[in-house]
Amino acid sequence: MSTGRSKRVTLLVASLLTLGLLLGSMAFALEKQVSIAVDGSVIETKVLFSSTVGVVLDQNNIVLADQDSVNPSRETVITQEQQIIVNRAFLVRVTADGTTKEIKTTPVSAATAVAKAGFLVGERDIIKVSNQEFSHEIRPQPLIASALTANDESNSASAGILAGKTTNLGLAPVMGPARSHMELISPGQEIEVIRVTQREFAVDEPTPYQVEKTIDANLEVGISKTVQQGKNGLTRHVFLITCHNGQEISRETIRNEVLAQPQNQVIAVGNSYTVSRGGQRFDFREAKTMVATAYTYTGNRTATGVYPATGMVAVDPKVISLGTRMYIEGYGYATATDTGGAIKGNRIDVFMETYSQCMNWGRRTVKVYLLP
Secondary structure (H helix, E strand, O other): HHHHHHHHHHHHHHHHHHHHHHHHHHHHHOOOEEEEEEEEEEEEEEEEOOOOOHHHHHOOOOOOOOOOOOEOOOOOEOOEEEEEEEEEEEEEEEEEEEEEEEEOOOEEHHHHHHHOOOOOOOOOOEEEHHHHHHHHEEOOOOHHHHOHHHHHHHHHHHHHOOOOOOOOOOOOOOOOOOOOOOOEEOOOOOEEEEEEEEEEEEEEEEEEEOEEEEEEEEOOOOOOOEEEEOOOEEEEEEEEEEEEEOOOEEEEEEEEEEEEOEEEEEEEEEEOOOEOOOOOEEEEEEEEEEEEEEOOOOOOOOOOOOOOOEEEEOOOOOOOOOOOOOOOOEEEEEEEEEEEOOOOOEEEEEEOOOOHHHHHHHHEEEEEEEEO
16 A cells, blocks of 8 residues: 555656656746847847746846836737837927927937927928037938838847847948938937028129220321220029028029120221321321320420420320420421420420410320320
């Protein structure tokens, strides 16, 4: 009897051990590997049976604050090699149109953050992301972000941690002119929407005419006359002006329109060195058109030290050298022997014997031929 009882006990113990091993094996087989991406690190853990994401978070003392998100949701039943992504929310300041709004968000693209703040972004507008150490600008790509939600963007960053990849969260990004419109924002950054406007601006500008010279054998050397008056043309320059928040930052010429062609001025110049005047034909080296007045005796000597007499002329020595022989229309042959305070440029003062002769002469324009 004692031996039979002993056998039954032994058999019971063996059965219990077998059952325990079986249950242990089943429990081990039902354990599920879980990876949790949270706060920049990855937690590896195991859970039994049908645990949910919420249970796993609670077991690992991971608390979700306001606006934090988890993917998949807390109610999701854990599967083998489950990946859980916890996205922490942070405050971001978004400024547009002179208004600043503060939002709490998980890591999302700057364009998404702007949308969450309630601002619209035009296709030319620029989103500027900056902190105390750096800043960069992003040009949003229309419609590209429509396939991703804010959570999708945050999850993609945390998925990089799970895959062992580095991310830019909390780090200053590498500077460069080409920034991704999907680059995720991080704590401490500020976002500004720069309104970009463009408009055309036209300026009409005269096109200077050119001077064209022709030879006229009937004119003396040194004499010229205008055959055709010059007339400026007109060109319209059209600029594209780009403004950031109403301030001009660039001006680019996009086209030039000729509204009127210029008309050249045509001047005829003489090439004759011989002329007939007063029944005489003589050669000259240069002719000038000058304004002539007359003067008479003053009791003073001329600039060359002699007393004035008929055939003497006061000149501007910078134009006609003293001692130069000349022929003056309406006066005759003369010599430059005097100067005068009022005789400047193309002016001469011819000497006459009487005051009445001077008054009759008056002030006239004459041709003066400088003789060899």
